[in-house]
Each structure stands twice: as C-alpha cells, then as structure tokens.
Amino acid sequence: MKRLWTLLSMVLLAGCTTPTLRGSADLGVVIERASGQLSLVDTSRREVYARIGGLGDLSHASVVFARDGRYAYVFGRDGGLSKVDLLEARIVKRVLQSGNAIGGAISQDGRIVVAQNYTPGGIKAFDAETLELLSEVPAEYAPGNFSKVVGLADLAGQRFAYALFDGGEVWISDFSDPRQPQTQRYPAGLQPYDGLVTPDGRHYLAGLFGEDGVALLDTWRSEQGTRRILGNYGRGEEKLPVFKMPHLRGWSMAQGNAYLPAIGRHEVLVVAGSNWQEIAHIAVKGQPVFVMARPDGRQVWVNYAFPDNGWVEVIDTLSGKIVKTLAPGRAILHMEFTPRGEQVWISARDDNRVLIYDTATFTKLGELEVQAPSGIFFTSRANRMGF
Amino acid sequence: MKRLWTLLSMVLLAGCTTPTLRGSADLGVVIERASGQLSLVDTSRREVYARIGGLGDLSHASVVFARDGRYAYVFGRDGGLSKVDLLEARIVKRVLQSGNAIGGAISQDGRIVVAQNYTPGGIKAFDAETLELLSEVPAEYAPGNFSKVVGLADLAGQRFAYALFDGGEVWISDFSDPRQPQTQRYPAGLQPYDGLVTPDGRHYLAGLFGEDGVALLDTWRSEQGTRRILGNYGRGEEKLPVFKMPHLRGWSMAQGNAYLPAIGRHEVLVVAGSNWQEIAHIAVKGQPVFVMARPDGRQVWVNYAFPDNGWVEVIDTLSGKIVKTLAPGRAILHMEFTPRGEQVWISARDDNRVLIYDTATFTKLGELEVQAPSGIFFTSRANRMGF
Numbered sequence: 001m002k003r004l005w006t007l008l009s010m011v012l013l014a015g016c017t018t019p020t021l022r023g024s025a026d027l028g029v030v031i032e033r034a035s036g037q038l039s040l041v042d043t044s045r046r047e048v049y050a051r052i053g054g055l056g057d058l059s060h061a062s063v064v065f066a067r068d069g070r071y072a073y074v075f076g077r078d079g080g081l082s083k084v085d086l087l088e089a090r091i092v093k094r095v096l097q098s099g100n101a102i103g104g105a106i107s108q109d110g111r112i113v114v115a116q117n118y119t120p121g122g123i124k125a126f127d128a129e130t131l132e133l134l135s136e137v138p139a140e141y142a143p144g145n146f147s148k149v150v151g152l153a154d155l156a157g158q159r160f161a162y163a164l165f166d167g168g169e170v171w172i173s174d175f176s177d178p179r180q181p182q183t184q185r186y187p188a189g190l191q192p193y194d195g196l197v198t199p200d201g202r203h204y205l206a207g208l209f210g211e212d213g214v215a216l217l218d219t220w221r222s223e224q225g226t227r228r229i230l231g232n233y234g235r236g237e238e239k240l241p242v243f244k245m246p247h248l249r250g251w252s253m254a255q256g257n258a259y260l261p262a263i264g265r266h267e268v269l270v271v272a273g274s275n276w277q278e279i280a281h282i283a284v285k286g287q288p289v290f291v292m293a294r295p296d297g298r299q300v301w302v303n304y305a306f307p308d309n310g311w312v313e314v315i316d317t318l319s320g321k322i323v324k325t326l327a328p329g330r331a332i333l334h335m336e337f338t339p340r341g342e343q344v345w346i347s348a349r350d351d352n353r354v355l356i357y358d359t360a361t362f363t364k365l366g367e368l369e370v371q372a373p374s375g376i377f378f379t380s381r382a383n384r385m386g387f
Numbered sequence: 388m389k390r391l392w393t394l395l396s397m398v399l400l401a402g403c404t405t406p407t408l409r410g411s412a413d414l415g416v417v418i419e420r421a422s423g424q425l426s427l428v429d430t431s432r433r434e435v436y437a438r439i440g441g442l443g444d445l446s447h448a449s450v451v452f453a454r455d456g457r458y459a460y461v462f463g464r465d466g467g468l469s470k471v472d473l474l475e476a477r478i479v480k481r482v483l484q485s486g487n488a489i490g491g492a493i494s495q496d497g498r499i500v501v502a503q504n505y506t507p508g509g510i511k512a513f514d515a516e517t518l519e520l521l522s523e524v525p526a527e528y529a530p531g532n533f534s535k536v537v538g539l540a541d542l543a544g545q546r547f548a549y550a551l552f553d554g555g556e557v558w559i560s561d562f563s564d565p566r567q568p569q570t571q572r573y574p575a576g577l578q579p580y581d582g583l584v585t586p587d588g589r590h591y592l593a594g595l596f597g598e599d600g601v602a603l604l605d606t607w608r609s610e611q612g613t614r615r616i617l618g619n620y621g622r623g624e625e626k627l628p629v630f631k632m633p634h635l636r637g638w639s640m641a642q643g644n645a646y647l648p649a650i651g652r653h654e655v656l657v658v659a660g661s662n663w664q665e666i667a668h669i670a671v672k673g674q675p676v677f678v679m680a681r682p683d684g685r686q687v688w689v690n691y692a693f694p695d696n697g698w699v700e701v702i703d704t705l706s707g708k709i710v711k712t713l714a715p716g717r718a719i720l721h722m723e724f725t726p727r728g729e730q731v732w733i734s735a736r737d738d739n740r741v742l743i744y745d746t747a748t749f750t751k752l753g754e755l756e757v758q759a760p761s762g763i764f765f766t767s768r769a770n771r772m773g774f
Contacts, residue, residue, distance in 0.1 A: 021408070023411040043454075065412075069456065071410070340772055
C-alpha cells in the first residue's frame with residue numbers, strides 16, 4: 001500500500017509538472033554570446049527565469065518572435081535557426097538552414113520566418129509552426145554570381161525587403177504565395193551593408209559601405225524606385241578609420257526626426273523624416289553604435305564603439321542636449337526598452353551583467369547575472385514592423 | 388481498492404486540469420453588451436476560446452491590459468472593476484468601486500489601475516495586482532462642487548491626464564507615490580466630453596461639448612498650459628443635430644496627420660499633426676464615429692452613426708481617397724486592428740457577429756458568433772501609451 005502511494009504521488013507529480021502559467025507579453029531573451037546560451041527574462045519581475053543552451057554559435061545572433069509572444073526564433077551565425085518555447089523554456093525545433101547566416105525576420109501575419117544568408121547567398125522562407133522549408137530566393141544578381149544578403153526586414157502584405165552586398169541592389173520578395181515568392185529588384189549603390197525599415201513599415205533604407213549616401217525606397221510607391229539620400233553619410237573621402245560600421249538597426253525615429261550614428265565621428269546626426277535633410281548634429285563621447293529612441297521619442301540613448309564602450313549618454317529630444325551620462329559597466333553592447341519605455345535594459349558584456357534603469361529618474365532598478373550578454377530582445381517586438 | 392483508484396484518478400484529473408499553455412500576446416476580449424459577458428478571443432486561430440459572465444453592466448465598458456498580457460481589467464458602467472485572467476478564463480477579482488463609472492487606464496509600469504467616475508466625480512487608483520484601493524482624487528473643482536471625469540489617459544512617468552466635464556478643466560495627476568498623488572490643473576473650456584493622448588504620449592486633447600474647439604496640452608511642457616486648437620471643431624453656431632458625439636478615442640494619427648470625425652457632418656477631417664491646421668476633408672457616407680488608422684498608417688477605416696451604421700469605408704492615406712466600401716453587417720459599433728495591421732476585427736451588434744477582414748485584400752477571413760458585440764480589445768494595447 002505504501003508503495004502504491006509512493007508510485008501514485010510520483011505519477012501525480014510527473015503528470016502535473018506543467019510550466020508555470022504566465023503571460024508572454026512581458027518576456028524576453030538575452031543572448032549569451034560566449035556560451036551559446038539564451039537567458040529568458042521577465043520584465044515585470046525583472047529576473048532571469050530560465051537558461052537554455054544548445055543554440056550553436058550565437059555571435060551576432062538575432063531574434064524575432066511569434067505573434068503569440070510564446071516562441072522566439074533565434075538566428076545563429078552558423079546558419080542555425082532555433083524555435084524556442086519561452087513558456088516551457090526549451091528548444092522546440094532546430095534546423096541548420098545554411099552555412100553562414102546573419103539574421104532573419106517574420107512575416108506580418110506571423111506564419112513565415114525568413115532567414116538571410118551569406119553563404120550560399122539568398123533568403124529562405126520557413127513555416128513558422130514547423131520550420132519546414134517553404135521556398136528560397138537565391139541572391140543571384142548576375143548569372144552565376146550570388147551575393148551576401150543583409151538588412152532583411154518585414155513589410156506589410158507578406159513582403160520582405162533586403163539588400164545584396166555584392167549585387168548592389170535592394171530586393172523585395174512577396175510571399176503571399178509562400179512557395180512561389182515574387183521578387184522585384186532595385187538599384188542601391190556600392191556594397192549595401194545593412195538596412196532598416198521605418199517604424200511605419202513604409203521606407204526601406206540601405207546603408208552603403210562602398211560609397212557615401214543611403215539608398216531609400218518608398219515601399220508604398222516602389223514603382224518609383226530607389227533614390228539617394230544623406231549624400232555625405234558614410235566613411236567620407238578621407239576614409240576615416242572606423243572601428244565598427246554602425247548597424248542601421250541602431251537608427252531611430254523620434255518626433256518625426258531620424259537620429260543616427262555618424263560614421264567615424266563623435267556625433268549623433270539628426271535628420272528630418274520629411275525630407276531626409278540633416279538638421280542638427282550632437283557631439284557625443286565616442287563613435288556611436290546604437291542610437292535608440294525611448295518608445296515615446298522623448299529620449300535617445302546612445303552607446304559607443306571601443307574604446308568608449310563603457311559610456312551611455314541620453315539625449316533629450318526636446319532640447320537636443322545630453323541630459324545624462326552613465327557608466328553602466330564594461331563593454332556596453334546593446335540596449336532594449338520595455339514597450340512603454342519606463343525601463344531600459346543594458347548589456348555589459350565584460351561585467352557579465354544586464355543592468356536595468358528607470359528612464360524617468362535614471363535610477364538603477366536592478367542587475368542580472370548573465371554570461372557575456374550581447375543582444376536583448378523583448379517579445380513586444382512581435383507587435384512591431386521591421387523588428 | 389477500486390474506490391481508491393477512482394478517488395485517485397479523480398485527484399489526478401483535478402490536479403492536472405491546468406489551462407492550455409498559450410502565449411498571451413495574440414489574445415483579446417469582445418464585450419457582449421447585452422448579456423454582460425466577455426468573449427475571449429485568439430487572433431492567431433481566429434476563434435472565441437472562452438466566455439465569461441458575471442461582469443455586471445457592460446454598456447459602454449472599456450478594457451485595459453496588464454503588461455504581461457495575461458490579465459484584462461474591465462471597467463463597467465455600474466462602477467464594477469473586474470480583473471479577468473485570460474489564460475484561466477475566469478474573474479480573479481472584482482470590486483464595485485463607484486456607482487457610475489466610464490472607463491479607466493493603466494500606469495506606464497503596469498502597477499496601478501485607475502478608474503474615472505461620474506458619481507461621485509473623480510478618479511481612484513488601485514493596485515493592479517490586488518485591486519486594493521491606493522488613493523483617490525476627488526474632482527472637486529470648486530468647494531463642494533464635484534465634476535464628472537472623462538477622457539482618462541495614461542502618460543509617461545506614472546501620470547494620468549483627464550478632463551472635468553462640469554469643471555471645464557484638464558487635470559494631470561502623478562502617482563509616482565501611489566498613495567499621495569500630486570495634481571496639476573489647467574483650464575480647458577466649456578464641458579470637455581472626452582480626451583485622448585497622441586500615440587507618443589505627448590499631447591493631451593480634450594474635445595468640448597459646450598463650445599467649439601479642442602483644448603491641447605503639451606504634457607512635455609505642461610508649464611506652458613493649454614491652448615485652443617481646431618476652433619471650428621464642434622457642433623458649430625447652428626448647433627447641428629448630432630446623433631452621437633464621436634469619441635476622441637475614435638481619432639487617429641497616420642503619417643504625421645490626425646484623422647478625425649467631423650461632428651454632425653458626413654466628413655472625415657485631416658489635420659496636420661505639426662500645427663493642428665485642417666489640411667483636407669474627405670466626404671464619407673455618414674456621420675463618422677470611429678476613424679481608425681491601420682497601425683502602419685496606410686489606411687484609415689471609418690464607421691458611422693445611425694442610420695448609416697451598416698457601412699464601413701476605407702481611406703487610403705496616400706491618395707486621400709476612399710478605396711473600399713464594405714457592408715459588413717448591421718450596427719457596426721467598433722473596429723480593432725491586430726498589432727501589425729494584417730487583420731481588422733469588426734463588431735456587427737445586430738447580427739451577433741464579429742467579422743474579420745484581411746486589410747490588404749479586403750477579403751473576409753472569418754466570422755465569429757458573439758452576442759451583441761460592442762468593443763473589441765486586443766492585448767497588444769498593453770504595449771501602447773494612451774490605450
């Protein structure tokens with residue numbers, strides 16, 4: 001009888017070991033670059049609630065989220081695409097989709113996950129549920145010539161925009177029929193190295209490595225083709241030493257203006273969103289990497305390339321002045337705001353810490369132990385275009 | 388022994404009857420006005436997955452969401468404030484907080500829920516976790532005179548803005564210390580009847596019933612006080628017959644412009660967000676009620692007051708023209724977009740149906756049986772300011 005009870009209580013325990021019931025709208029992941037792990041975080045409790053390994057090479061990894069906020073799709077540098085269940089804290093599915101990849105995106109309706117690849121160059125579309133391969137678009141810009149793909153971003157209507165580094169073009173592929181994508185091509189310029197779509201999903205911008213300026217495509221009027229904006233944006237005639245080409249994903253829109261890192265200079269540039277003319281530049285402590293607007297656009301937070309990567313500065317967009325200088329830790333790599341902007345989470349890689357600040361008071365609200373943290377991604381990205 | 392087994396299997400079943408594990412970022416609620424019920428919906432599966440009763444008088448009810456997307460706070464007309472668990476599909480807590488109420492809001496950090504009341508006039512702040520009363524601000528605009536409160540909206544920094552119908556003022560209360568709110572008062576005009584905050588949380592607008600024009604407060608520079616904009620907006624000198632004063636929550640910002648229902652006229656007004664000057668008016672089929680922008684701002688969807696409340700029209704913001712006219716059903720009361728705008732959900736009260744449309748193709752994707760549906764609210768509102 002006693003045995004029976006023991007057995008039964010074991011059955012009871014096993015049968016009931018379901019994960020804690022919790023909402024998914026306040027969750028997120030932090031990339032642990034060195035160990036190939038993810039820390040799963042809860043921004044309400046401000047805690048790491050689980051860690052997951054087995055994700056392969058996570059240097060330069062990026063993450064998108066399913067529309068239910070439950071699943072994270074993790075794109076590794078090694079071409080690994082992993083679907084992680086944030087509620088059960090486990091890898092649901094993992095495919096090695098190419099040899100060398102650099103991020104991905106998810107369709108407006110959440111049904112298609114697309115990876116962008118360096119080798120072989122192109123994009124691949126997967127069923128978001130099963131990770132079954134649906135179709136691919138090889139980046140063959142000329143017969144037999146394949147390009148690295150960069151700057152992949154989702155657009156309205158199951159479309160994706162991306163740039164061809166070697167091909168010098170912007171392509172838009174429409175996956176309305178997921179197995180038969182339709183692709184349009186537009187000239188971009190020499191060596192586009194990254195791209196972004198504006199928060200409204202309308203304008204696609206591709207930064208150029210091989211020449212100055214930025215290619216702009218109005219995706220609502222894509223028949224008009226690309227045009228060149230910000231003619232002086234780039235490494236310039238003198239080819240300044242650039243420690244790190246800033247990602248275009250480090251640009252922000254706030255109060256109708258774009259805030260962007262100058263390349264090779266200690267400046268944040270302010271550009272009018274209406275005509276893309278530079279209207280101001282703000283002197284800062286180093287070469288900016290991420291220039292991130294708080295969701296309401298009142299503040300812009302800036303971090304820097306080595307050797308200034310211990311600083312974070314906060315620009316007040318109303319006055320155009322720096323209102324706060326912080327030294328949160330060593331090797332500040334990334335910043336992520338909670339959806340309504342009351343907190344910002346900052347990764348300090350060399351301190352093995354994620355720091356949480358109140359954006360109104362600049363008080364430190366907490367710090368979490370995370371091994372060599374880099375990218376921080378919250379599930380609220382599922383609700384946004386271009387994220 | 389058999390009894391024991393029966394008992395044990397019952398324990399097993401009971402112990403393991405946990406709700407289905409699911410993400411909360413794609414959930415929502417539909418108000419069933421007549422029956423005092425909520426339909427809980429899933430926008431990925433496009434289904435009603437549960438119904439909840441016992442919520443009291445739900446005419447004119449409104450809903451806000453916890454930052455985890457798991458809990459809905461339902462404000463009833465009868466002063467009832469109910470906290471509903473969307474995962475367990477049950478009422479967790481319910482208080483009758485006043486005799487006559489008209490909606491509420493949730494603080495930027497998600498810790499404080501505030502209700503606005505007609506009788507007795509004022510606002511009350513509750514702990515979002517427990518619904519414990521934290522503090523109240525009676526709307527005593529002159530000694531012994533209390534006002535109905537309308538247009539409550541959350542601002543950055545634990546602040547809330549609202550308007551006093553009888554007092555003719557806009558108040559901002561700061562709940563940084565939740566038990567000791569600090570309130571600032573600003574003149575508004577005659578009988579403000581509703582209010583809204585712009586999507587960036589910066590500008591608070593109060594519509595006036597007693598005179599034409601709208602009171603505007605820049606909450607980033609609230610020391611500058613209110614000013615009057617849209618001097619002709621209102622019922623006008625002739626006091627046009629107005630079937631329904633449109634909510635200010637039916638206004639939208641899209642591509643830098645505000646789209647708003649003309650009062651008493653068959654027009655949608657387009658106003659520049661930069662200077663609040665009218666730049667266009669678009670002829671439509673009836674007196675507009677909700678003028679709702681798709682999240683990317685490319686389309687604006689409009690419904691109408693009786694007798695034109697069977698129509699929905701879609702304005703293309705690029706051309707300024709109506710590109711689609713739909714007749715989704717009888718008594719169209721509300722519309723809600725999925726966060727990235729690929730679907731719109733429309734309530735047709737007199738058909739007892741919620742209709743789901745693809746916003747790119749205008750194809751009907753589905754319809755759900757819901758008793759006399761009115762307001763539709765998706766959890767993505769948790770991530771937005773002023774919702």
